[in-house]
Amino acid sequence: MLKIVNLHAEVEGKPILKGINLEINKGEVHAIMGPNGSGKSTLANVLSGNENYQVTEGEIWYEGHNMLDLSPEDRAREGVFLAFQYPVEIPGISNATLLKTAINEIRKHNGMDDISPKDFLAKMREKGQILGMNDSLINRSVNSGFSGGEKKRNEILQLLMLEPKLALLDETDSGLDIDALKIVSTGVNSFRSSENAVLLVTHYQRLLNYIVPDFVHVLSNGKILKSGGKELALKLEDQGYDWINKAELETESV
C-alpha cells in the first residue's frame, strides 16, 4: 500500500529525515519508535502533506499514486488519515459538521452519494460508544474546550468515522492516562482489518501492549536504524535507545 524510498525531508531548512525506506502492506500495523528529535512526527506530517515540511529527495508511492503529487485534501480523499499529536481547536464548526463534510468529500471522490442524516447519526452514536464519548459532543465545536485526552479521543473518533485505508497515528498515547489509553486502543483495534494499515508513531512501549504491532522500526537521527517484530519494542523499553546508536556507529566504522 505504501512505499517510501530514500525519503529526505527538512523543516525551515533543517534536514530531519535523511533517507527513509519503508514498505507497509494491507493488514499491517507498523510502529515507529525513537528518541526525541528523531523525525517520527516529521514522517507522519510529510505523509499527510503538511506544507511546513519540504521533501528534498526520495519518493513516496501510495496505492499506485505518486503521493508527492497529491494535495493534503486529495490524500485524505484517497484514504489517508492523520491523527494529530496536537489537534487544533476550530471554534464555530461543530464536530458533526466537520465529520459529515469530510465523509461526504470522500464519498464524492469515490462516486458515492452523500451519507444520509439518519445513517450519519447512527454511526456517530456507534463509534462514540466504543470510545466512551456521549451525544453532547456532536454539536460542540471541534476540540473547543477539550482536554488533551479528549482531543486525542476525538481524533480516534474521526478515524472510526472516516474509515481510511492508511491511518497515521502521531503519538496518540501522549497525554493519556491508563484508562484513556485502553479506550483509545480498543478504538484503534476495532478499526484494524485486512484491508487497511496503521502507522503508529509512539514514544513508549506501553501503547504497544494494547495495540500489538506487526513490525517495529527504530528511527534515530532521521534514519531507520533497526526493524523487527514486537519483541524489539520490549527490548527498547528495557534498554533504551543507546544500544542501537552504538551498533550503528560500529557498523559505520567497519
Next chain:
Amino acid sequence: MSEDMKVVEDLTQSEYKWGFVTDIEMDKAPNGLNEEIIRFISAKKNEPEWMTELRLKAYKTWLKMAEPDWAKINYPKIDFQEISYYAAPVKKPLLNSMDEVDPALLETFEKLGIPLAERQRLAGVAVDAVFDSVSVATTFRETLAKEGIIFCSISEAIRNHPDLIKKYLGSVVPATDNYFAALNSAVFTDGSFVFIPKGVRCPMELSTYFRINAENTGQFERTLIVAEDDSYVSYLEGCTAPMRDSNQLHAAVVELVTLENAEIKYSTVQNWYPGDKEGKGGIYNFVTKRGMCRGKNSKISWTQVETGSAITWKYPSCVLAGENSIGEFYSIAVTNNFQQADTGTKMIHIGKNTRSTIISKGISAGKSNNSYRGLVKIGKKAENARNFSQCDSMLMGDKCGAHTFPYIEVENPSAKVEHEATTSKVGEDQIFYLNSRGIDTEDAVNMIVNGFCKEVFNVLPMEFAVEAQKLLAVSLEGSVG
C-alpha cells in the same frame, strides 16, 4: 421648439439666474458648497420653500461644526469644497447585450448567484421584453397602494406628502446630531420614504430595486421609514453586486420610527467598492442610522452584512423610548486588504421594561482593521432594562487587527446588562487540519466563517442570507495561506 432646445434654454436661463459661470456642464453643479448650491439642489428637486429653509438651516449648523476624528480610522482629509453636490441622474449608456459586459463583472455575478434579470440591469444592458422590470414594478406598486402603503423616493414624498415629512423628517436624527448628518440634511438628493398605515402588515419585503425610477445611488441618501400603530415592514437595502461610484464619500442618513406595537426590520447588505489591493480609491461609507421606538411594545431590528467600502463608519442605533420596546442589532462586518471599519451600535434605554440584543461579528483579513464600538445606555427612568451583547472577532492571518470598544452606562439599578466577547484566529494550522480531512482550503475558510457568522445569518431575510454567504466567500478569497 424641439424638446432639446427647450431644455437648453431653461438651463441656460437658470444658470444666468444663479450667476454661475456659463461654461459648466448642463447637468452637474460646480464643485463647492454654499447657499447657492443648496438652493440649486432644492430647485432641481422642485421642493417647497419650507424644505429649502430646512436645508439652509442645516448648512448653517454644519458650518459651525468640526469634523470628528475620534474613530480608529485613518483617511486623507476630505476637501468639502472639491465635491460636486448635485449631478442629474444620468442613465448610463446602455449596452446591447451581455457580450459587451466586462467579463470580470460577469464572473462576480456568477459567484454571487445573482439572478439573470438582475445581472442585466446591474450591467447596464437594455432589459429585454421577457424580463420587463417596469411591469413587475408596476404590479408591485399597485399591491402596495391597495394597502395604503406609501413607498416612493424621498423627493416625491417631500412634494406629495409634506405633512408626513414635516412631522417625521429629522425627528430621529436632527441636523444638529453630528457633522455628517448636518451635511446630509443640507445636501441630500435621493433616498426612500416608506409609510405603513395603522394595522397594516406590509405583504412583501420592500427593496430599493422596486422603486420606479430608481436612479444611481446618490452620495447623500436620506431615508425615512414610519410604521404606525400595529404595523409591520421588512426593508432590504443594498445589493451584493460590487457597486462602483466616482463619488468617494457616501454620507447617508436613515431614520426609522415605530409607533405602538409596530415593527420595522431593516436589513442591509453592503458591498461598496473597497479599493484596490493597495487600498486606493475605495468608497467612504459614513452613515447615521437610528431607529426610534416611540410606541409601547414596538420593535426595531437592524441586520447587516458589510463587506465593502474602503472605510465603514456607522452605528445603527435604537432609542427605546416606548415601554416594553425592543431593539436588535445583528451584524457581520468583514474587512480585507486595507479596509478599515469602525462600526457598532447604540442602544439607548429610556422607557420601562425595554430590551436590547447586540450580536456583532467582525472578521478581519489581510492588513485591515476592524473595530467594534458599542454603547449600551440605561437611563434613570428605564426600570427593568435588559441588554445582551456579544461581540466576536475573527482574525484571518496575522497582519490584521480587531478592536473592541464597548461602553456601558447604567443609571438605573434594576438593569441587567450582559456582555460577552471572544476573539479567535484562523491560521494555517486550522486550514491544514481541515485539508487533512479531505476539505479543500476555500471550503475550509467558508466553513469556519459560516460557523462564526451563523447567528447573524439565521436572522437575515432568506434571499439576503443566501447572497450574504456567497458574498462572504468572495470577499475572503485568498485571505489565508
